[in-house]
Amino acid sequence: MIRILLIDDHTLFRSGVKALLQRQPDFEVVGEASDGLEGVKLVEQVEADVVLLDVDMPSMNGHEALAQIRETHPDLAVLMLTVSEDCETLSECLKLGARGYLLKKIDQDFLLRSIRSAYNGDSVISPQMMTKFVSRLADPDAGKTRPAGGQDPSVLTRRERQTLAWLARGVSNKEIARALDLAESTVKVHVQSILRKLNLSSRVQAAIYAIEHKIDKEL
Secondary structure, eight states: OEEEEEEOSOHHHHHHHHHHHHTSTTEEEEEEESSHHHHHHHHTTSOOSEEEEOSSOSSSOHHHHHHHHHHHOTTSEEEEEESOOOHHHHHHHHHTTOSEEEETTSOHHHHHHHHHHHHTTOOEEOHHHHHHHHHHHTSGGGGGGOOSOOOOGGGSOHHHHHHHHHHTTTOOHHHHHHHHTOOHHHHHHHHHHHHHHHTOOSHHHHHHHHHHTTGGGGO
16 A cells, blocks of 8 residues: 655645545555645654645745655655646755656646656656756756756667657656566666666656657657
């Protein structure tokens, strides 16, 4: 079971997400909080694997809550779930250690996949935000925030390029394996090879690289 903690000040939204999660056989909602301060306290009281954390909340905002949660529970997967489409907010959350950044307007399937991916150690960003973030990275003034990786994509094999294209869609290794008719273990090897060859440190950086080099268009 993936144990999930919800931290969001909108009661109706939180209730809807809780109802969705509780219908999944592998999910368990272990707690709810209506603001960041309450959420930080609740993290100390319950055993959670994934935290869904809003950004704009009273008492303590999502940034502050994220920083405190990461300080005391560095291995806990925190997914920001927000209406904010601001790239600065996204960048700040990633710097603070968020495992992902999801917009509240994403579809249910993407949310469920993202939680499972975060639980398995992967990073996820809403496709809309990924596109905006890449556009921001393309701005010379934003050079300091550009992810690592200056290798030419020609260093990748055909299968690695295909895998990278799927990574840009934010899907899991299992879904990539199904799409490419490969073993999940083989996909994992491809992902590790991609990160090593391109000098990248995460799936998020790989997805950004794929979009910047238009590899995502090859599907």
